Amino acid sequence: MFIATTVDMEKYITNFFNEINSHLKLVSPVEIAKGLKILGATYERDGRIYVIGNGGSLAIARHFVGDLNKTVFSRHLDKKIKRFQAIALPTTDSELTAWANDIGYDMVFAGPLKNYIQETDTLVAISASGNSPNIIKAVKVAKEFGIPVIALTGFDGGKLLPLADAKIFVSTEKGKYEIVESIHEIICHLITKYFQELISNRI
Amino acid sequence: MILVRAPLRISFVGGGTDLPDFYHRYPGRVISATIDKFIYVLINHIPHTKKVIVKYTSTEAVDSPFQLSHTRVKATLCDLGIMRDIEIGSFADISAKAGLGSSSSFSVALLKGLNAFLGKNLNKQEVAEAACRLEIDVLKEPIGKQDQYAAAFGGFNIFQFNPDDSVEVKPVLLSHDKIEALHNNLLLFFTGITRPASSILNEQRNNIPDKFNILKEMADSVFEFEKYLLGGDFESAGKLLDNGWQKKKSLASKISNNVFNSLYETGLKAGAWGGKILGAGGGGCMLFMTPLDKKENIKKAIINLARKENMSGFEELPFKFTECGVDIVYRDDR
Numbered sequence: 387m388f389i390a391t392t393v394d395m396e397k398y399i400t401n402f403f404n405e406i407n408s409h410l411k412l413v414s415p416v417e418i419a420k421g422l423k424i425l426g427a428t429y430e431r432d433g434r435i436y437v438i439g440n441g442g443s444l445a446i447a448r449h450f451v452g453d454l455n456k457t458v459f460s461r462h463l464d465k466k467i468k469r470f471q472a473i474a475l476p477t478t479d480s481e482l483t484a485w486a487n488d489i490g491y492d493m494v495f496a497g498p499l500k501n502y503i504q505e506t507d508t509l510v511a512i513s514a515s516g517n518s519p520n521i522i523k524a525v526k527v528a529k530e531f532g533i534p535v536i537a538l539t540g541f542d543g544g545k546l547l548p549l550a551d552a553k554i555f556v557s558t559e560k561g562k563y564e565i566v567e568s569i570h571e572i573i574c575h576l577i578t579k580y581f582q583e584l585i586s587n588r589i
Numbered sequence: 590m591i592l593v594r595a596p597l598r599i600s601f602v603g604g605g606t607d608l609p610d611f612y613h614r615y616p617g618r619v620i621s622a623t624i625d626k627f628i629y630v631l632i633n634h635i636p637h638t639k640k641v642i643v644k645y646t647s648t649e650a651v652d653s654p655f656q657l658s659h660t661r662v663k664a665t666l667c668d669l670g671i672m673r674d675i676e677i678g679s680f681a682d683i684s685a686k687a688g689l690g691s692s693s694s695f696s697v698a699l700l701k702g703l704n705a706f707l708g709k710n711l712n713k714q715e716v717a718e719a720a721c722r723l724e725i726d727v728l729k730e731p732i733g734k735q736d737q738y739a740a741a742f743g744g745f746n747i748f749q750f751n752p753d754d755s756v757e758v759k760p761v762l763l764s765h766d767k768i769e770a771l772h773n774n775l776l777l778f779f780t781g782i783t784r785p786a787s788s789i790l791n792e793q794r795n796n797i798p799d800k801f802n803i804l805k806e807m808a809d810s811v812f813e814f815e816k817y818l819l820g821g822d823f824e825s826a827g828k829l830l831d832n833g834w835q836k837k838k839s840l841a842s843k844i845s846n847n848v849f850n851s852l853y854e855t856g857l858k859a860g861a862w863g864g865k866i867l868g869a870g871g872g873g874c875m876l877f878m879t880p881l882d883k884k885e886n887i888k889k890a891i892i893n894l895a896r897k898e899n900m901s902g903f904e905e906l907p908f909k910f911t912e913c914g915v916d917i918v919y920r921d922d923r
Contacts, residue, residue, distance in 0.1 A: 419762040423744060426765075427912035430625075505705075505917035532710040584765040 409556055409565050410572065418573060421536045421552035422580055424508055428534075429581075433506030434471040438495045438524055442567045443512040443538075446574060448474050450510070453578040460582070462589055470581070475499055475524075495524035503531050510536045514566040516544020525549050538573065540566025591632045592919040593702035596623035596911050597682075597689035598739035599777070599867060599876060601826075602833045605840055606808040607733030607750050608790070609725075610797040615804075617750035618811040619735040620761065623743045624908040626682040628691055630698040632706050633676040634922065641666065644678040661696055664727050669703055683906070686783035688866065688873020693736030696720040701741075701915045706922075713914055717741035717756070731790040743914025745818075747811055761815055768910050774823045776861070776879055776888055780849075780895075781902015782872035789871050793841040803836050827862025827878030834865035843871050848898055852891055859883060859890040874906060 428435055435454065439447040454472035456463075476482045476498035485497040499509070509528040513521045516539035528535050529549060537543075537550030541560045547553050556569045598621045606617030635642070643649045643662050651657055653673070654666035662677055677699070685691050700719045704711045711719060720737035724730045738748045738756060745761035745768075763771070797804065810829060817826035834853070838845045845853075849866060852875065856864055860883035867874040879887050888905060895903035 416762065419764075420760070423760065423762065423912050427743060427914075430911055430913050431916050431918060505920065530710075532712065580765070587765060587769050 406565060406568055409558055410569055412557055413554065413569065413573070417553045417555065418576065421554055422577060424534045424536055424552055425577065425581070426584070428506070428508040429468070429470055431506045432468060432471070433504070433508060433533075434473055434502060435508050435510060436473050436475050436499060436502065436524075437510045437512070438475050438499075438521060439512035440518050440520065442563060443514065443570070444474075446538075446567060446570050447510070447512050449571070450512075450574040450578075453574065454581070457578050458581045458585060461586060465589065467585070467589065473502065475502075492519040492523050495520050496527045499524050499527050503527065503533065505531070505533065507533050508536065509533060510538070511546060511550070512538045512570060513544065513546055514540040514563050514570075515560075516541065516546035521546060522549075538570045540570075590634075590919070590921055591702050591705055591917060592629060593632070593698040593705070593915065593917050594627040594629045594913075595694040595698040595701070595740040595915040596743055596913060597626045597628070597687075597691055597694055598623045598736065599689065600735060600739070601830060601865075602814045603807050603811045604735065604868075605733070605793060605837060606804050607735040607748070608731075608794055608797065609733075609754075610794050611801070611804050611808075612750040613752050614801065616752065616808065617733075617804075618747060618808040619739075619750075620745075620747045620811045620814050621735060621739045622745040623739060623911050623914065624689070625911045626689065626908060628682075628694040628698055628740075629680040630695065630702050631678040631680070632702045633678075634674060634706070635676050636674050639673045640676075641673060642676040644676070660728055661692075661699065661723065664723060665696075665699055665703055668723075668727070669707060671703065671707070675706075683779070684783060686868075686873065687779055688868025690736035690739060690868070693720060693724065693732070694740040696723055697737055697740040697915045701917065705917055705920065713741045714758075716915055731794055733790075741915050744912045745910070747815060761818065763818060767818065767821055770821060771818065771823060772910060773881060774827075774878055774884075776856075776864075776877040776884060776891075777906045777908055778875045778877075778891065778895075779902065779904055779906045780852075780866075780872055780875060781900055781904070784872040789841050789843050792843065796840055800840050803839060807833055807836055823878055824862050824880070827864075829863065830865055830876075830878050831857070831863030834863065837865065846871070848900070849875070852894055852898075855890050855894050856887055859887040861887050 437447040437451050451472040451474045454470040475495050481498050485494045511521050511525050522545050525535050534551040536552040537546045538554045539546050540556040540558050543555050556566045558565050600621040603619035641651050641654050643659050654663050657663035697720045701716045717738045721734050745763050747759040749757040814829050856877045861877040861879045864877035
């Protein structure tokens, strides 16, 4: 009895790991590499990187901003070297609620993006469905402006995928947020580690 | 004011197969990478002056673009219908005609900037095409297309020039550690000798029918070079570079000369795996792929010979690779 329950839970846990693994294997390394090249070029020309997402993706976006700005340079914080300029949009809760309340929720990213955007910048859009209207609006602002877009999407990629220059895509059934968001987090950590090593190499 | 920059490039293998007389018969291919040396073009709106001012090694101030001597600026302004109230300046990290593609980098930056000035945003493909159109179709320069594409896209790329005049871009996705390792195995020299590419390229173009098979081998070896880069096999890459250079020398009489040949041989004797003269030839820059432990000796041997030959402008040209292509780096006209 005791043993049977443990085995049953173990199976549940292993199944989840296996599911993550099977989807992780299908993510295109070429698209991640393209994303790395875009971020590298943005760093070289001292441009800014805007990261946007809703809900769980917002949490990933904020975590990623912290990693790009601080973790990448953790071993060299006392040195005078150029750093990433990653920005989570909007930058204040007052802007978020002002745009949502006064104009509409679909403008919470596109609105604040227009305050900052310059030709040297890059937009990273994180959306499991790829269909959040506020994400698509911001991506269209970026495309009209001519800056590169890196998409992290899931499910069938939604409207976001064809708009992106680097299409980082976790193909799943609709609604598999736990799989998509977990893998997005892994990819953000991969990117962080890559630049951590790149910076260390250059110093 | 709008400030645009476009990078210079090092081309490794396949140069010459980007000429239409070749790629109309067989797909041309070039593998190249951009470096952290840039051409800057600054565009300033000067209302009420009714003048066109162009500042480069000399300064021109005229009433209409038709009066300009600077052919590229003249053709571009006339084509875009910009007739007055504009000031254009150019700046370069390296002197022109160094074999690093600077004249096309200038065209790419100019077209990106002037279109932005008119409120039109050209993407990388569009700006490369516009620069090719300007230089090859409008100004009838006998040049190929690789430099315009390299400057527009930036980074490590393979460009394929198709018989239907379309161009395909395949990024070579090298990780930062491979790029760093490649960089450590390269030696770049500026010979101090500058030359216009046109006369050599004209001869080269006339020789295409006779040299067709050599050019075909050069175009095909691009993928082999890519494979060596991705695998970090710089010795094989260096030897392929040498092979490409030996072939390229045979394409036109003035690509190399006795001094360049002895500089090159000195590099190889001191242990370099291979190398080449960058650009059309006859001057410009020399590139060597070297084993790490012999790099300093090779450098010394080559510089000593250049001193002996009284090449006063000959010097090592330190560089890094860049992922950046053409970029508007500043504008305040929003």
